[in-house]
Amino acid sequence: MDMGIYEKIVKKKEFSEIPIEDVERVWNLFDGKNLLDEEKIKKVRDLLRIIYSGFGGRKILVWKNKNAEEILKKHLSTRERYDYYPEIYERLLKRVGKNKETNIIDLGCGVNGFSYKFFKEIGYNVNYTGIEALGQLVNITNLFFKTNKIKGVVYHKSLFEKDKIVEIINKAKKPKIIFMFKVIDALETLERNYTLKLLESIKNSSVDEVVISFATESWIKRKKFYVQRTWLINFIKANFEFLDDFEIMGERYLVFSKQQK
Numbered sequence: 001m002d003m004g005i006y007e008k009i010v011k012k013k014e015f016s017e018i019p020i021e022d023v024e025r026v027w028n029l030f031d032g033k034n035l036l037d038e039e040k041i042k043k044v045r046d047l048l049r050i051i052y053s054g055f056g057g058r059k060i061l062v063w064k065n066k067n068a069e070e071i072l073k074k075h076l077s078t079r080e081r082y083d084y085y086p087e088i089y090e091r092l093l094k095r096v097g098k099n100k101e102t103n104i105i106d107l108g109c110g111v112n113g114f115s116y117k118f119f120k121e122i123g124y125n126v127n128y129t130g131i132e133a134l135g136q137l138v139n140i141t142n143l144f145f146k147t148n149k150i151k152g153v154v155y156h157k158s159l160f161e162k163d164k165i166v167e168i169i170n171k172a173k174k175p176k177i178i179f180m181f182k183v184i185d186a187l188e189t190l191e192r193n194y195t196l197k198l199l200e201s202i203k204n205s206s207v208d209e210v211v212i213s214f215a216t217e218s219w220i221k222r223k224k225f226y227v228q229r230t231w232l233i234n235f236i237k238a239n240f241e242f243l244d245d246f247e248i249m250g251e252r253y254l255v256f257s258k259q260q261k
Helices: 003-009 020-029 037-051 068-074 082-093 112-121 135-147 162-171 184-190 194-203 230-239
Strands: 102-107 126-132 152-156 176-181 209-215 240-248 251-258
Touching (some): 003 020, 003 037, 020 037, 020 184, 037 184, 068 112, 068 135, 082 176, 082 240, 112 152, 126 162, 194 209, 194 230, 230 240, 230 251
Parallel strands (some): 102 176, 176 209
Antiparallel strands (some): 209 251, 240 251
């Protein structure tokens, strides 16, 4: 993709800090279509809005006097989870225990870093590392961590920078758990089977657990929809060991680890 095209796409503030890796993949989806550049740019922006719709609109991108609860309840992908964070985190972290500092690597974290207080509430000592493509969310989360003296950092990276993601994971100390909350739809929209490629790379790192979640109800109308994800579940069964599989408030969580030899 020509840099001039990229600059036109991200000229609007809401797109200004999306990595070129993500924008280029969306642009390539429209290759071969008989569209003028301006038409293509509009379609790329429209699809980017859909992919990143969970960030809750432009208002959330300016963090002024908002507390963690307000941020989490504004963000589409975290507000349904808010009242259940203690239950979810207890179920996800119980296997590593409370005796050691646990490293969480949250891929496509959005504003999930604002839920840090729930780790403390249930007695876990967590060092939090987030990876997020939307630079605005990276900035407000890092400001929140600094202001509240939280052991955490969020890196501005595309999840398609696979080698860099794996490097960050490998640098984290054990025990470590990877979160991938509601990100697979976006990944698969931009590159079919990329989730499996990323998991294949993660398999070779010393990770204690991986958690993938996906919605089983629509965000807006709370309507149940049929989500099988057979391709993902079969891959996990063949390459990992299932530890847990549960659903809370329209979100299903798959928890797994490396196969024991």
